[in-house]
Amino acid sequence: MPNINLTNAKSAKNDEFYTQWADIEREMNAYLEYDPDVFRDKVILLPCDDPEWSNFTKFFALHFMDVGIKKLISTSYAPDSNPAGRFYQTTLFETGDPKFDAAKTRVNGKLFILERKDVNNDAVINIEDLRWDYLKGDGDFRSAEVTALRDEADIVITNPPFSLFREFLAWIVVGGSKFSIIGNSNATTYVEVFPLIQSNKLWKGATANSSDMVFGVPKGVNVAEADRLKAEKLGYPSDERYDYTRLGNSCWFTNLEHGRRHEPLQLMTMAENIKFSRHKDIRGVEYQRYDNFNAIDVPYVDAIPSDYDGMMGVPITFLDKYNPDQFELLFSAEDMTQTKAFSVEPLGDKRVADYYAAGGTGGHSKGHRKLFLYAARPWVPYKRIVIRRRK
Numbered sequence: 001m002p003n004i005n006l007t008n009a010k011s012a013k014n015d016e017f018y019t020q021w022a023d024i025e026r027e028m029n030a031y032l033e034y035d036p037d038v039f040r041d042k043v044i045l046l047p048c049d050d051p052e053w054s055n056f057t058k059f060f061a062l063h064f065m066d067v068g069i070k071k072l073i074s075t076s077y078a079p080d081s082n083p084a085g086r087f088y089q090t091t092l093f094e095t096g097d098p099k100f101d102a103a104k105t106r107v108n109g110k111l112f113i114l115e116r117k118d119v120n121n122d123a124v125i126n127i128e129d130l131r132w133d134y135l136k137g138d139g140d141f142r143s144a145e146v147t148a149l150r151d152e153a154d155i156v157i158t159n160p161p162f163s164l165f166r167e168f169l170a171w172i173v174v175g176g177s178k179f180s181i182i183g184n185s186n187a188t189t190y191v192e193v194f195p196l197i198q199s200n201k202l203w204k205g206a207t208a209n210s211s212d213m214v215f216g217v218p219k220g221v222n223v224a225e226a227d228r229l230k231a232e233k234l235g236y237p238s239d240e241r242y243d244y245t246r247l248g249n250s251c252w253f254t255n256l257e258h259g260r261r262h263e264p265l266q267l268m269t270m271a272e273n274i275k276f277s278r279h280k281d282i283r284g285v286e287y288q289r290y291d292n293f294n295a296i297d298v299p300y301v302d303a304i305p306s307d308y309d310g311m312m313g314v315p316i317t318f319l320d321k322y323n324p325d326q327f328e329l330l331f332s333a334e335d336m337t338q339t340k341a342f343s344v345e346p347l348g349d350k351r352v353a354d355y356y357a358a359g360g361t362g363g364h365s366k367g368h369r370k371l372f373l374y375a376a377r378p379w380v381p382y383k384r385i386v387i388r389r390r391k
Contacts, residue, residue, distance in 0.1 A: 018216035018242065019159045019182060021055045023207070027180065028059070030206030030258045032067065038256060040068035045153035045177075047141045048160050050076035051112055051130065052094065053241075056158060061114055061127035073153065074112040075146055078138035079105070099133060109139015109146075141171060150175045155256070157181070159215075166192050169253070173201070180205060180254040182213075187253070188319050189334040189383055197319065198329045205252025206260045209320035213250045216242035251320075264326050270305035277303055281376075291372045292345035297381055309391065313371050313384035326390060333384040339369035342386070347372060354378035 031038045044060060051057030057074040064072060094100050094110075101108075112132045119129040137143045141150075141160070150156060150171070159182040160168040170192060172179045187193050188204075196202035214231045217223060223245045231237075231244035238244060268276065270287065277283040282303045287296040295311035298304050301318050311330060322329070331338035347355075352366050358377045364370060370380045 017159060017162070017245075017247070018054055019056065020214050020216070020236070021059060023213055024055055024059050026207040027205050027252050030260065031180070031254075031256045034257050034259045037068070039155070041070045042154040043071045043073065043152055044069055045149055045156045046072070046074040046158050047139075047146055047150070047156065048077060048158045049074045050110065051127065052076075054159075057112060057114075057130070058127060060157075061130060064114060065125055069114075070116065072112075072114040073149055075135065075139050075141075075149065076110045076112075077140065078107050078109045080107050080138070097132075101134065104134045107138065109135040109137060111135050111149075141168060147171070147175075150177065153177050155179065166190060169193065169196075169202075178254075178256055180252055180256055182250055183253050185209070185249045185251045185320075186316070186383070188316050189332050189385075191332075191335050191337075193253075194329075194332045194335065194385075197322075200324055202253055202255055203261055203322070203324075204319050205254045206258040207252065209251050212246040212248045214244055214246050215250075216244055219243060262323055262325060263321075264323050265301070265304065265321055267302070267304050267306035269307045273303050273305055279303055288373055288375045291351065291374050292347070293342070293371055295371075295386055297371070297373055297384070299381070306389075309389055311386050311388050313381065313386050316383045316385055318385060318387065327387045328390055330386045330388055333371045333381075333386060336369055339371075344369040344371065351378065355380065 046056045046060070049056045051061070051074055057072070060069065060072050063069075094105060110132055111134070112130050114125070114127070114130045116125060117129065118125055119131065122128065135145055137145050139146060141147075153175075154177060156172050156175070156177050156179040162184065165183045165187060168181070169183075172181070173196065188197060193202065212230065212234065214234050214236045216236075219242065221243065223243050227245040228238070228243065230246045234246060236244040273282055274284065274286070279300055281299065287298065287305070289296050290313065295313055296308070298312045298314045301314060301321060304312065304314060304318075313333060331342050333339060333344075346366060347364055347368050347370055348366050351372050352364060354374075355362075355364060355372075355378045358379070360379060362380060364380055371384055373379055373381060
């Protein structure tokens with residue numbers, strides 16, 4: 001089996017990445033910091049989540065009364081329908097319950113519900129009051145059964161299968177609920193995702209945008225040694241239940257407000273950047289203008305000039321600190337429909353020839369409407385978003 005990362009998770013279909021408690025806590029606390037009532041009297045759905053193994057249900061069950069949740073619903077995916085199901089093991093939580101069914105445990109998903117009912121009469125509502133049963137189906141989020149739960153929910157929170165991120169996001173958006181989910185940071189340039197960011201219907205979460213996230217994986221899954229060591233260095237050595245891997249390009253996507261996205265970027269003027277920038281390709285050098293589009297290329301977020309009113313191409317990491325009150329998102333250079341709408345010139349024969357003559361290895365052809373630079377060589381900058389400062 002290949003090494004685990006977000007890219008080959010799609011081909012290996014290894015989607016069992018268990019989110020760590022600390023990452024959940026940091027992100028949820030950012031929402032609560034902005035709005036202490038964000039979860040109050042809300043129905044929260046945690047699909048793709050089994051509290052026997054995952055931390056999402058445990059976290060919200062612990063804080064059920066603290067944050068005023070009305071109802072907590074979790075669903076899990078049947079092992080026989082899950083490519084990682086070969087790693088599944090039943091637990092005493094299930095086998096010790098009279099409802100346990102040896103056949104259903106492999107082919108049916110499970111439903112977990114926590115409400116404002118003290119089921120065990122201990123004067124506390126927590127995970128001990130969680131009720132469960134088998135779903136009729138396998139727990140696939142696309143099923144009518146789980147979709148009905150989505151329609152009941154006010155907020156959906158989970159770490160969905162990485163290989164199904166596009167489909168999962170579309171499923172949430174159609175439902176019209178609030179959400180907070182984990183995905184690949186590169187998803188910001190997907191044609192299904194960027195328009196949602198443009199229209200202020202989705203944005204990056206408050207945490208983990210510039211740091212590694214650590215995930216537990218089932219025992220027996222092959223983890224790259226470098227990722228295992230990095231996870232261990234971050235405080236997650238392998239234990240009896242999991243091995244751990246770090247994924248540096250994972251992040252939260254949400255439409256829950258957090259104050260950090262309204263913090264303005266502190267930037268220097270163009271003249272100050274040229275004089276003082278810590279980047280040698282900015283300091284003492286003029287900003288480069290695209291050969292086929294009237295905009296400047298800004299290769300670093302901290303080099304965005306505060307006084308430039310024209311269009312600028314910036315790296316996708318800009319979205320980690322994007323303030324919609326400060327900048328306008330115009331288009332993604334990865335979306336050929338959008339680049340055509342903004343009249344980006346096709347590369348044409350000469351630019352393509354110059355690109356390959358200079359050693360370029362990307363799959364670019366003359367009809368592609370990609371932003372193109374000639375300095376310091378003929379090249380296509382990696383994944384640019386074109387922005388403009390709001391006045």
